[in-house]
Amino acid sequence: MDVEAKIKEDMKALGCTSEQKISLALYLYVTLVDDRLMYDTEYCYNTDIDTLYIVARPNKLHKMNIYVPIPSSFDLSLDYIGKLQENLCTVETGPSINLAIFEEDFTMNIYTFTKNLEPRQSDEKATKLKLKEERRTFINGELKKHKESILNDALNGGFVDDDDCEIVG
Numbered sequence: 001m002d003v004e005a006k007i008k009e010d011m012k013a014l015g016c017t018s019e020q021k022i023s024l025a026l027y028l029y030v031t032l033v034d035d036r037l038m039y040d041t042e043y044c045y046n047t048d049i050d051t052l053y054i055v056a057r058p059n060k061l062h063k064m065n066i067y068v069p070i071p072s073s074f075d076l077s078l079d080y081i082g083k084l085q086e087n088l089c090t091v092e093t094g095p096s097i098n099l100a101i102f103e104e105d106f107t108m109n110i111y112t113f114t115k116n117l118e119p120r121q122s123d124e125k126a127t128k129l130k131l132k133e134e135r136r137t138f139i140n141g142e143l144k145k146h147k148e149s150i151l152n153d154a155l156n157g158g159f160v161d162d163d164d165c166e167i168v169g
Contacts, residue, residue: 004089007043016052024069025052028100031108032056032067040064049087067098067110070104074100085115 004026011022025043030039038056045052054067066088070076076099085097096114121129143150 007070009054011043011045014052015047016045020071021052021069024071024102027056027102027106028067028069046087049083051084052087053088055093062156065096065098066093067100069100069102072101072103081113082115085113088131089115
């Protein structure tokens with residue numbers, strides 16, 4: 001029995017019955033071991049969510065990373081990604097999960113998703129922050145432009161025009 005057939009049998013023995021999931025996981029496993037030279041590479045199966053996945057270290061000092069093979073035809077949603085993170089992420093792996101998205105020709109793109117990131121801000125809030133940043137940049141520019149005059153006034157006591165002052169009694 002060749003190595004690939006043995007790996008496929010092992011994946012089936014873990015409980016995975018989907019030929020598509022096994023084929024994608026096998027290709028991902030071989031890519032991580034042979035092309036990316038990952039350490040401690042293992043294939044795993046989670047029966048609760050019927051998911052075959054790979055864990056591996058990019059180098060000996062890094063923590064284990066989770067790689068889930070997914071066909072590009074799969075209807076991917078944030079709920080599904082959340083379910084994967086909830087069921088697969090551990091203290092040892094951290095809060096990130098890598099989705100290996102496969103095209104029909106086995107072209108693979110890997111995307112990393114990390115849970116507990118800040119939600120995307122609203123357009124209104126983004127506009128307000130941009131305006132605030134523009135004001136801050138303008139004020140800083142004016143301060144730099146007039147720095148010498150401001151420093152001279154501060155050191156020499158400055159000059160106040162009496163017309164600008166109001167006496168409160």
